Amino acid sequence: MPEPTLIPANGKLGVLTPGMGAVATTFISGVLAARKGYAEPVGSLSQMAHIRLGKRTDDRNPLIRDFVPLARLDDLEFGGWDPYSDDAYIAAMKAGVLDARHIEGIGDELRSVRPMSAVFSPKWVRNLDGVDQVKESAGTLMDDAEALMEDIDRFRAEKQVDRLVAVWCGSTEAYEEPSDVHLELGSFEQGLKENDPGISPSQVYAYACLKMGVPFANGAPNLTVDIPAMIQLAAQEKVPIMGKDFKTGQTLIKTMIAPGLKSRMLGIKGWFSTNILGNRDGEVLDDPDSKLGVLEHILQPDVYPTLYGDLYHKVRINYYPPKGDDKEGWDHIDIFGWLGYPMQIKVDFLCKDSILAAPIVLDLALFMDLAARAGKSGVQEWLSFYFKSPQTATGLYPENDLFIQLTKLKNNLRHMMGEDLITHLGTEYYDEA
Numbered sequence: 001m002p003e004p005t006l007i008p009a010n011g012k013l014g015v016l017t018p019g020m021g022a023v024a025t026t027f028i029s030g031v032l033a034a035r036k037g038y039a040e041p042v043g044s045l046s047q048m049a050h051i052r053l054g055k056r057t058d059d060r061n062p063l064i065r066d067f068v069p070l071a072r073l074d075d076l077e078f079g080g081w082d083p084y085s086d087d088a089y090i091a092a093m094k095a096g097v098l099d100a101r102h103i104e105g106i107g108d109e110l111r112s113v114r115p116m117s118a119v120f121s122p123k124w125v126r127n128l129d130g131v132d133q134v135k136e137s138a139g140t141l142m143d144d145a146e147a148l149m150e151d152i153d154r155f156r157a158e159k160q161v162d163r164l165v166a167v168w169c170g171s172t173e174a175y176e177e178p179s180d181v182h183l184e185l186g187s188f189e190q191g192l193k194e195n196d197p198g199i200s201p202s203q204v205y206a207y208a209c210l211k212m213g214v215p216f217a218n219g220a221p222n223l224t225v226d227i228p229a230m231i232q233l234a235a236q237e238k239v240p241i242m243g244k245d246f247k248t249g250q251t252l253i254k255t256m257i258a259p260g261l262k263s264r265m266l267g268i269k270g271w272f273s274t275n276i277l278g279n280r281d282g283e284v285l286d287d288p289d290s291k292l293g294v295l296e297h298i299l300q301p302d303v304y305p306t307l308y309g310d311l312y313h314k315v316r317i318n319y320y321p322p323k324g325d326d327k328e329g330w331d332h333i334d335i336f337g338w339l340g341y342p343m344q345i346k347v348d349f350l351c352k353d354s355i356l357a358a359p360i361v362l363d364l365a366l367f368m369d370l371a372a373r374a375g376k377s378g379v380q381e382w383l384s385f386y387f388k389s390p391q392t393a394t395g396l397y398p399e400n401d402l403f404i405q406l407t408k409l410k411n412n413l414r415h416m417m418g419e420d421l422i423t424h425l426g427t428e429y430y431d432e433a
Contacts, residue, residue: 083134088110168206278322
């Protein structure tokens with residue numbers, strides 16, 4: 001195992017969010033409120049979780065933020081792009097996630113965060129009316145990418161930041177299968193110059209960020225950094241990447257419940273899931289297959305055919321505008337126990353998407369910056385904990401057991417700090433990406 005090297009977190013860290021709607025403004029508002037002591041950053045591992053140590057004999061269970069040299073909340077600077085020109089204060093008020101009383105105390109700071117003009121196409125994100133801040137391309141997607149790079153340079157200079165990370169917080173793009181343009185960096189760059197219709201705006205953002213040495217995490221189910229061209233670019237520029245799709249709602253619950261049932265060797269006959277959501281994600285065709293695959297991988301029906309071989313798993317996704325940013329994930333689970341006797345579990349998870357996503361954005365920003373300072377590059381599999389469909393360095397199916405993911409995350413932190421690893425079922429779950 002190589003000895004870890006870690007550059008200190010000196011100076012300011014700029015956090016760029018392509019998309020400055022509900023998720024991004026909830027994240028920014030929460031960090032600003034935590035800075036002023038108005039609220040606690042609940043849901044953030046980097047700020048509130050403890051970590052068990054191997055070598056140290058004193059203070060053996062410190063907070064992660066006290067043990068790992070992460071950027072401080074006071075050192076964060078915020079920026080990003082959006083097709084709407086609203087500043088972060090107006091955008092947060094329109095999003096309706098936070099009460100006005102939580103926003104007013106940080107109103108001046110929010111008003112100072114103004115989005116840069118966006119690379120945007122209605123082909124990829126429909127149902128957005130009245131967009132008023134879209135880059136007027138000089139002609140090609142490569143020109144758009146270069147304009148984004150100029151934005152990054154300007155933000156770095158104006159805010160005097162020492163390092164940058166980017167976390168995609170924009171709307172879900174329409175899904176298209178990858179094509180030849182995505183298979184190699186050379187073909188992708190040629191596609192940018194020729195306006196290839198298979199290149200999405202999120203891929204243009206990712207390309208621009210990686211070319212500028214900015215780590216990039218994808219919080220939506222878009223095909224963004226999980227294509228060979230971006231993986232090659234991340235390796236070439238020695239930049240960390242990770243995706244995709246923040247684990248915030250029903251999938252979060254599944255990755256909690258399924259490992260527990262499996263650990264007790266309780267059988268499952270059927271798992272029916274219904275999602276009701278009213279934000280922009282609901283307007284775009286969500287892919288239920290990611291939710292299906294999560295469960296099958298955790299339960300390993302080929303290993304435990306008696307318990308899970310006949311599992312019937314059904315997922316439905318329903319767009320219901322009155323829900324707004326709220327989600328409702330309803331699960332009906334038919335399980336069986338001793339001698340095959342049937343039982344049931346019913347879960348109705350009424351959650352707020354942006355409230356659950358905001359701490360993920362914070363953690364990814366801090367941990368991606370840490371990875372860059374530790375000399376890591378390419379796919380950061382140890383951050384799978386935060387994603388519904390985690391990207392893997394090998395391209396093989398990812399680990400989706402939430403608790404194994406957590407062990408892997410903390411073991412990578414331990415390794416970067418020169419600590420002993422904690423094993424889980426005899427496995428270290430260490431990632432050398």
